[in-house]
Structure formats: structure tokens, C-alpha cells
Amino acid sequence: MKSETFNINLVNVGKSITAAAGDTLFKALHDANIFIPTVCGGKGFCGKCKVKVFSGNKSSLTDSEKKKLSSDEVAEGWRMSCQAVVESDMDIELPDDTKNVRLYTAEVIALGMVCRETRRVRLRLLAPAEMEYLPGAFILLDIPPAAGSRLALSRAYSIATPPSSVNEIELNVKHVPEGKGSGFVHDVLKPGDKVTFSAPYSGYPRSSDENELICVAGGSGISPVLSILRHLKETESRRKIKFFFGVRTCDDLQYISELRTLEKSMHAFEFFSVVEFPGENTSKDTIAGRVTDAVIRSVEDASGCSAYLCGSQGLLEACRTILLERGISEDDIFYDQFF
Template sequence: MADKHRISFEPVDLEMEVGEDEKILDAAFRQGIHLMHGCREGQCSACKSYVLDGEIQMERYSTFACNDAEVEEGYVLLCRAHAFSDCTIELLNFDEEELLNSAPLQEIRTEVLEIVEHTHDIVGLKLKPDADYRFKAGQYADLTIPGTAEHRSFSMATTPSTTDHVEFVIKKYPGGRFSSLLEEGIAVGDTIELTGPYGTFTLKNGHVLPLVLMAGGAGMAPVLALLRHLAETGDPRRIRFYYGARTATDLFYLDEIRALGARLPDFGFVVALSESDAGADGLGVDIESGMVTAVAEAREPELHRSEVYLCGPPPMVDAALELAARQGVPGDQVFYDKFTTSVPQA
């Protein structure tokens, strides 16, 4: 049995136990402590922290997330870190509201209810959980690849008020272990194991700033969850949603977004098409040509006065983060999910 150690977190006066065989972030989830995190694969730096005292070693990680000089200074990625002594760790990025008030991690069985083709490379998947599943709008879950011990992470498009199913929006990649099974291999009635919830791409209680939402591709899922929740609660804030796609054939959920917008007092939806706007006439939405970040920048001169939510492929999120920095948006007003893939991309 692996040795166990105590982890003390500063400046939040919080302690927990961790085994040498488990990552510190996983141990936190197990004990109901919701540390800031993103990819959980050592690629995004959301869980980067500083070791004040103790012995910690990391599994393989990206030096873009934590470079060699930072590691020498004592910085670690908690999603890759194992403790080999009692440790004191300074959290550099944390939300006191989330730390002990997030939904607990659950492992449940689900039944496939529906698989639907939204576009040529975006699939919708609805699962029926066999137990009460608690989460917050905007979070994600791990789905186990049937017949294996591997999993893939996908954002949920549903809100907690929907108790009979959990909905995912999944991008298909050639050679993708999970997404390829949605074409042939996973069928209605099959069982899929789900672990979650994860993620901090959630609306914060009591916040009143206007919202600017930006998404691309399957990044639609958590933003749609936020919109559904905002409509359910009758949120009075100014809300603007910018969605980036290549062409009109890559668009989906337009009818529901219009319906949700009709329930919100100050909502605007703009689609940015980066390659062609052919076929966009008659869709009933505001269409502009160009990259979604350029369109949002032109339309949001007061971006620094908003809370900004970003979700999609890494290049889009990186460009949006650069935009937010240029416009002087404070770091605590920016929330993002940067989708990664297990399939090597050209």
C-alpha cells in the first residue's frame, strides 16, 4: 500500500491527504476539494502552483505549461504531481467559492439514449445516468471508451435542471478512439461509464458584469449549457455570444439559441464565418466574415468591463486570451476551456 502524506494549501488554510500513487489534483477531487484545473494532462497550466516545502515529483508534462526554469524554482502542475513527503503548496490560481462548494466527483453508469449528427464532424450524444448526477452548467466529464480503461473528456451541454439525461457535443477526428465509435461501435442502449464533474467554466454566484461568450466547434457545448442556465434563471445582464465556424454548413443549434435569446432581456448572437458565408442567407442570425476573435474585438470596445468565457480549439482560445489581454480584461474576469485531442493534429 502506498505511503500517504499531508498536503497543506496556502493561502487558504486547507489540508488534505494524498497517497504517493495518486496525483495531487486527483486526491483533491476524491476528498471534495475543487482545485483550479483545466486539461488535467499537464498541458494548460491552470493548476500551476508553488511548492513552499516538501518533496514532489511530476509525471510527463508540457514545458509550455511549466518550463524548466519554473520547475527549478519550485513550480508544479498539480495534475501531474506526486507527493513523497508532507508538503506545503501555495495555490496561485484559486476560487474560494469553488474550493469546497463544488459538486463531488462521481463515477456512474449511463445508457446511450441518442446519437445525432449535428454537422459533418460534430456529433451530439445523450446519456441517461443510472443515479442522481450533480454538476454545474459549463463543466465536463470523462467518458470511458467502451471495452477499455481509457477515457476521453467532453463538456456537457445540459444544465442541472435536466435530470433525465446528460448531453455532449463531440467533434469527430479521423482515428479518434471515442469519436470514431460514434459512427460505428456505440449504439443506443449501450452502457458508458461516466466520471465527473470537472472544470471551472461555470457562472459565479453574485456576479453582475455583462457576459461575452466566445466559442468555436464543439466549444458550443459548455456555452450552450451556460445559456440554458441563464435563460432558466432569467439573468438580466447584457449577454453576447460569438460563435466561430468555417462555413454555414458548420452551424448547428441555431433555433435553440434564438429561442434562448428570446427569454433573455439583453442577448445578442453573432456568427463569424472564417472561410465562406455562402448559404448563410436566411439562417436568421447575424453573420460576419472573419475570425471570431476579430469580430468580437470590433463589436466589444468595452470588453474589459465584461466577464469573458472562451471555449474551443487551442488556437481560437489562445487568440481570444491575447485579445482579452490587449483589451485589459482583468484575469479574474476571464474563464476558459481549451479543448485538446489525443489524435495528433497536422
């Protein structure tokens, strides 16, 4: 029996798609090759997949949406597309920053380990050959089906290069046990391979502000911060910047010499490398302990500052609390959460 279908009108794109009743908006958009940001792959955790629904919004808000959407967003009609179910014809609007997202083909031109568990991948864009993006943007890398499976996936990876690098981008991919995306990058990819991805998604829109910037990253959350710092260096920013980089052991440290060089060459950049379990061979520049404790000790007053936080939900929530207590405005905190 043929299932019922509905018409989804994308009002700010000037296009309509057809969706099966009962599908999520996320699936309907994905099936129609409309790129919508996701870090969690449609599981309702990341809150990146928002669309504005003008009419046909019949399914109830889910618990995930109640957690991730602000009351203003709900009042304006925003839904998380992976939670909103198609039950009638709909008029929807895609977020402005998804309009430039498209599919890219690239060649792997370099691979190498930057620390014990993280592999750096350098890609040269082939078609299109250039991409415009904000510092800290991410891509959704297509992961081919594993042997014996027909299921293709995509995984979100942050770009570490600055936006000036329009033809080549760099990713840092941490190995995750049983991880399909990281398994592909660590065990399968080799120089010369071709990959596809959709991009650019998100990014830090306020790099040209002049107020103090506090960055905190855990582990491979360093990539978007590297992109921002490299961009601020290239644009000769005179912004005051503090970057707290937290890892578990010294084997997890990465990009330290580049960051120390930036610290010497940039106008007012302080770098704090923080290792929770440092062991015996800790360098004198490394702070032992938790990155949140380093933030507490080194940020007395955050009023008027902006913050960029990248890492696990626990790290982001702890840093948010610390910075709010020190006077930062909620609107000046930008989050990039791992899943």
C-alpha cells in the first residue's frame, strides 16, 4: 500500500519537497538532499537541526526540544527537525547559515597522528575547488558503508584551518572505540583517497569583535579553537585572548609548539595547557589539574568578555556556570558540544 505523502514548502529557498507521513522533517530534508546541520546524527541530542515551521506544525514538542529550544524559539515556531514529525502539508524556513551548504569532493593529501589517539587529515577540495567558511565551522564527512552493510553515515568534524584556506582544510579526528567515523578515518583512509562531505556548517560569527575572548577546549575540541586563533593571527587581531586547553594525560597534548609560538607572536594571547593526570614527564609550562580549576584561578572577572567553549556537555556546563558567576552575559557564550 502506498503511504500518504505531504508537501513541504521551503519558503526561503523557493522549493518544495515531498515527505512520507510519519517521517521526521530531518529525514525528509535529508532524503531530498537538503543539508541540515547535525552533530548527533538525528538522535535529538545536539539541537543543531532547527527549522522554523510556519504551518502544519502538528506533532507535539518532544522532551529533547523542551531541553534544547528556548521559550523565544518555541514561540517563534522553531522545531528540531529530527523531532518534528510530518503529519500534514508544511511551510518551513531553513536557517540562513544553511543556505551555503553544499556537497564537496576532496582528496586526502596528508595524514598523521598529532597525539596518541588523534589523526590529522588534510583534504584538498576538488569540486567545488574552494569553500567559504567561518572560523570554527564544521563539515559532515560521508562515511561509506562498512563491508556487509548498506548503511552510509555522516560524521561531524570541525575544521582546524582558518577561513583563508579556501582550497585545503584540516581535521583532527580522535579514535573512538567501535566508532564508525573515526574507524574509517584511522583505519581506512590513505593519501590519494577521495572523500565527500557537506559543508560549511555553523562557525564562530564574532571573530571580528574586539572584547576579550575566553576559549576553553577539551581534547579534540581544539580544532575549532585552532581555526579561530589562526584566523585572529592572520587578521592581526589586537583582541585579548585566553585559551584553556584541557586533556587527561600528556600523551593527549597536541599543537602545543604552534600555540606557544602564537602566544609569543600575537598581541595579547595567553595559552594554558592543563593536564588532569600529568605523570612524571610534565613540562614546566603545563598546569596539573582540571581545566575548570584553571579557569577559576585565571579568570577573575568575565564581564564584557565573550567565550567559545568546545568539549563534552559536562565541560561546557561547568565552564558556563563559572563564567556566568564571573559576570559574562549568557548571550556572549558560544558552544560547540561533542556527542
